[in-house]
Amino acid sequence: MIALGCDHGGFELKQEIIKYLESRGLEYKDYGCYEPASVDYPIYARKVTSAILDGTCEKGILICGTGIGISIAANKVPGIRAALCTDCFCAEATRQHNDANVLCMGGRVVGPGLAIKITETFLDTPFSNDERHKRRIHLIENEE
Ligand code: RB5
Numbered sequence: 001m002i003a004l005g006c007d008h009g010g011f012e013l014k015q016e017i018i019k020y021l022e023s024r025g026l027e028y029k030d031y032g033c034y035e036p037a038s039v040d041y042p043i044y045a046r047k048v049t050s051a052i053l054d055g056t057c058e059k060g061i062l063i064c065g066t067g068i069g070i071s072i073a074a075n076k077v078p079g080i081r082a083a084l085c086t087d088c089f090c091a092e093a094t095r096q097h098n099d100a101n102v103l104c105m106g107g108r109v110v111g112p113g114l115a116i117k118i119t120e121t122f123l124d125t126p127f128s129n130d131e132r133h134k135r136r137i138h139l140i141e142n143e144e
Contacts, residue, residue, distance in 0.1 A: 001028065001029060002059050002123070003060040004030045004062075005045065005061075006033060006041075007064045007069075008036050008039055009063075010062075013107035013110070013115055014030075014063050014107075016116065017115065017119055020116045031051065041062075041069045041073060045073035045074040045082075046077070048061075059101055059122075061122075062103070063107050065109075066108060067084045068084060071083070071102075079101075080102055083104065084106075085122065086109060087118065091118045091119075091121040095126065095127060096133070098133070098137065103122040
């Protein structure tokens with residue numbers, strides 16, 4: 001299950017991502033916003049990260065205008081590794097190296113075609129499970 005969230009700056013792109021997920025038959029839960037009126041992105045970062053931490057969803061996709069604010073908000077939550085991606089190289093690397101559990105994108109930064117390729121790469125790339133990457137991920141939230 002994939003958790004989706006956005007603010008007004010990411011609303012249109014989220015609709016494109018929903019179409020893509022549906023075309024692949026991938027299950028998702030949409031945590032809003034549900035219309036393009038101005039809203040506060042940290043609220044949606046919190047909803048999506050909570051859904052991951054309570055086990056409702058395995059991964060999340062968060063979209064705001066730049067992707068920056070919503071990724072900052074998501075990364076404040078322990079256990080969340082949110083990656084702001086503007087290309088497929090980063091989307092692949094963040095899954096392999098960081099085991100990122102949230103993909104962030106900017107609806108005013110990437111077009112729908114690229115955003116869908118980034119999403120596909122993020123969802124389809126497994127974590128490498130390499131010891132060095134596991135150690136580094138552990139060090140993000142633990143002193144040793
Ligand atoms: C909203 O105007 C905009 O600030 C927000 O979508 C995001 O880009 C913040 O980082």
